[in-house]
Amino acid sequence: MAEVATMFNEVLPLRSDQHLVFSQLLDAVTFCEQLGSAAWSITLHETGFRLNVGQVEAMTWSCTRFDGNETAVDQDALLSDVRILLAGADCPGKIKDLGEEGHFDELAYKSVGAQHWCYNGTFQVSTTASPDPRRAVVADHLVSLLDNHHQFLKLACTTSSGKLRQKSNYSQHHCESLYAYACAVVNGTAEPNQPDAVDTEEALLAAVARSLADSSEARAARLAVAPTLPERYQTTTTAYRRNGDVIAEVLLRAAGHCEGCQKPAPFIRAYDATPYLEVHHRVPLSVGGEDTVANAVGLCPNCHRAAHYA
Known part of the structure; x- marks a missing residue:
């Protein structure tokens, strides 16, 4: 599993990006198994992986390097591409609603036995606290299309006679170490890679602002697949x-x-029975401020937070 971890830590440095990709993968695997079908396998290749269900692909993820002089992305950028297959009577309507925001193609796998499509979502890989805005768009698309992906999986797991398939045509190429790593990332037990985009307070506040601007339905959908234990x-x-x-x-x-609002300290410390105040430096030590009485002030928690954020 170490080699797989190294590969994905290099091409998807932010663990949140890995979680986005692998949670989609594991949701598909779980759905197949809940149907009672073991007809899935995961193939690892040089630029990503493919989830095979029955005789066909069901999901593909790849990472490709592009020359910024030839594309509308940064110079020598890495692009993450998530491809999922879809089915369902409401799929054409969803495709129409998404319009130019999503890229769709109609496919014609004979073993599927019903009309089906492919969605491609692409965003630029980031290693900073400023991710490509298209990542959030892709994440929302994956949530809104999840039921249609499930409908395709059900078709791929079923034979023309209505029986559930129990083996993938590509099972000999299954990569168990990739499956194990995906589980570790989604469950929060994978070895840490590097601080994520929301691991700094400034970036976390930005993430909260983006979430507040989103719909309650979109937040609920993301929370439904989010890990409950932080990495x-x-x-x-x-x-x-x-x-x-x-x-x-x-x-x-x-x-x-409090030397800010002049009100009494909010409570008494349990361990020494003294009024609880926090000592704040007017000029922060991090920018060269002195650790002196003249540069310090005793504040209540509210005034202390206001000194940093107001």
């Missing part, structure tokens, strides 16, 4: 060894009252 990762931070005398002098000066 753990290791990081290196810079801390400052502060002077205890400075803190003591500021707290004594404040005398139990």
Whole structure:
């Protein structure tokens, strides 16, 4: 599994991007198994993977490098492409509603036995806290098309006589280590790669703002497939060894009252029975501020947060 992890950590550095791709994959596998069919397999190739169901592909993910001089993306960019197959009587209407936002093709696999289509969603791979806006669009498309993907999977799992298939035509090429890694990513047990786009407070606030601007239905759909346990990762931070005398002098000066709003401290500390105030540096230590009584102020939690965010 280590080689698979290395491959995906290189081409999809943000764990949230890996989760987007692998949650789609595992949802399809789970749906097939809930039908009672074992007719699925996952094929790993140089640029990605393919989920095979019965005699046909059901999902493909690939990552391709493009020259920015020839495309409408950044120079030498990596593009992530998610391809899922769809069916259902309401599919033409959804395709029409999405219009130019989504790329669709009608396919003609003989073993499927009903009209079906392919959706392609593409976004530029990011390694920063500013992901390509198209990623959110692709994620929303995958949610809105999930039922149609399930309808295709049901067709692919069923023979022309109505029996459930129990073996994929590509089972000899199945990559169990990729399946295991996908499970680890979605379950939050994979070894950490690097801090994700929402691992900084600034980026988290931006993610919250985007979520608040979205519909409650879209949030509910994402929450339905989101991991319940957050991923753990290791990081290196810079801390400052502060002077205890400075803190003591500021707290004594404040005398139990916030030096911002002038109100009494909100509660008494349990361990030493002193008024709870937080010592804040007017000029932050991180930008060269001094750890002195003159540069510090005793604040209640509300005023302290306001000093940072208001």
